[in-house]
Amino acid sequence: MDTGNWAEIDLDTADFAYEDAALKKAWSRLHAGDRQPWPDDPDLQDGWRAFHAGDFAGAVDAALAVGGDGHVLANKASGIYADYLEEDDDVRQAIYQAGIVRAEAAIKAEPEQPNAHYFHAYHLGRYSQCISVAKALSQGLGGKIRTSLDRALDLAPDHAEAHTAMGLYHAEIIAKVGKLVGSMTYGASADKAIEHFEESIRLTDAPIAWIEYGNGLYLLYGDKKVDESNDAYAKAAAMKPIDAMQALDVRFASDSLT
Structure with missing residues (x-):
C-alpha cells in the first residue's frame, strides 16, 4: 500500500x-x-x-x-x-x-x-x-459483515468496538429496509442495536462508542430521538482523548454539533 x-x-x-x-x-x-x-x-x-x-x-x-x-x-x-x-x-x-x-x-x-x-x-x-x-x-x-462480527464477539465477548459495529449493523439494516424485512431477512433488531451500543459504552466509555450510539439512535428513530442523539455526540465532544484516534473522534463529534 x-x-x-x-x-x-x-x-x-x-x-x-x-x-x-x-x-x-x-x-x-x-x-x-x-x-x-x-x-x-x-x-x-x-x-x-x-x-x-x-x-x-x-x-x-x-x-x-x-x-x-x-x-x-x-x-x-x-x-x-x-x-x-x-x-x-x-x-x-x-x-x-x-x-x-x-x-x-x-x-x-x-x-x-x-x-x-x-x-x-x-x-x-x-x-x-x-x-x-x-x-x-x-x-x-x-451477511459477510454479520458473520465476521459474530465470530469476533464469539472469540472476544468484551470487544467493545465489535459491539459498536454490531449495533451499527443492526441500525443501518433497519434504516435501509425497515424493521420487518430487516428482522426476517437479516436478523436485525432495534433492541439488539441498542443493547450492543450500551454494552460498548459500558466496556469503554470511549468517544467513538458515544458517536456511533448517537448515529444509531438517529438511524433507528429519526427526529424522535434527535435530542438523545445530540446528547450522545455532546458526551463524545466533551471527552479528553488519550490518543490521536480519539482526538479525531472528539473533533468530529464537536464539529457535528456546530
Whole structure:
C-alpha cells in the first residue's frame, strides 16, 4: 500500500507520544476497545506508537514491514486514516478494499484471532458505506459483515468496538429496509442495536462508542430521538482523548454539533 501521499494529521498530538515504557503502561487503556494483546515485536511496538501519535502512514508502513503479524495495526491505522483524513473518495475506497483483502488473509492464517474478523467487518462496513448500504446489501456484504462480527464477539465477548459495529449493523439494516424485512431477512433488531451500543459504552466509555450510539439512535428513530442523539455526540465532544484516534473522534463529534 502506497502511503507516500497520505495527509498528515492536523492536530497537536504531542501528548500522545507514549515513548519507551509508557506505551506498555498505557496499553490496556489504549486498547480497551479492540482488546489487542501487547506485541512482543519491537517493530510492531514502534508501529503502534506511530498509530497512537497520529502517524498513520508510518504505522501502516511499519505493519507491512513486519508482515503477517502486523495485519491488525495495518488495518486499524489505514481505516482511521481513511475515515478522517483522506479526502479522495477513490483512494478511501481503495484503502478499505485493501483492508478487506488483508483481513481475509489474516482470517485464513489466524482463524482464532478476534481482530482478524473484526477488521474484516470494519473495512467491509466502511466500503459498504462508500458504495451505499443498499448496493452493499444487494451484493451480499451484509451477511459477510454479520458473520465476521459474530465470530469476533464469539472469540472476544468484551470487544467493545465489535459491539459498536454490531449495533451499527443492526441500525443501518433497519434504516435501509425497515424493521420487518430487516428482522426476517437479516436478523436485525432495534433492541439488539441498542443493547450492543450500551454494552460498548459500558466496556469503554470511549468517544467513538458515544458517536456511533448517537448515529444509531438517529438511524433507528429519526427526529424522535434527535435530542438523545445530540446528547450522545455532546458526551463524545466533551471527552479528553488519550490518543490521536480519539482526538479525531472528539473533533468530529464537536464539529457535528456546530
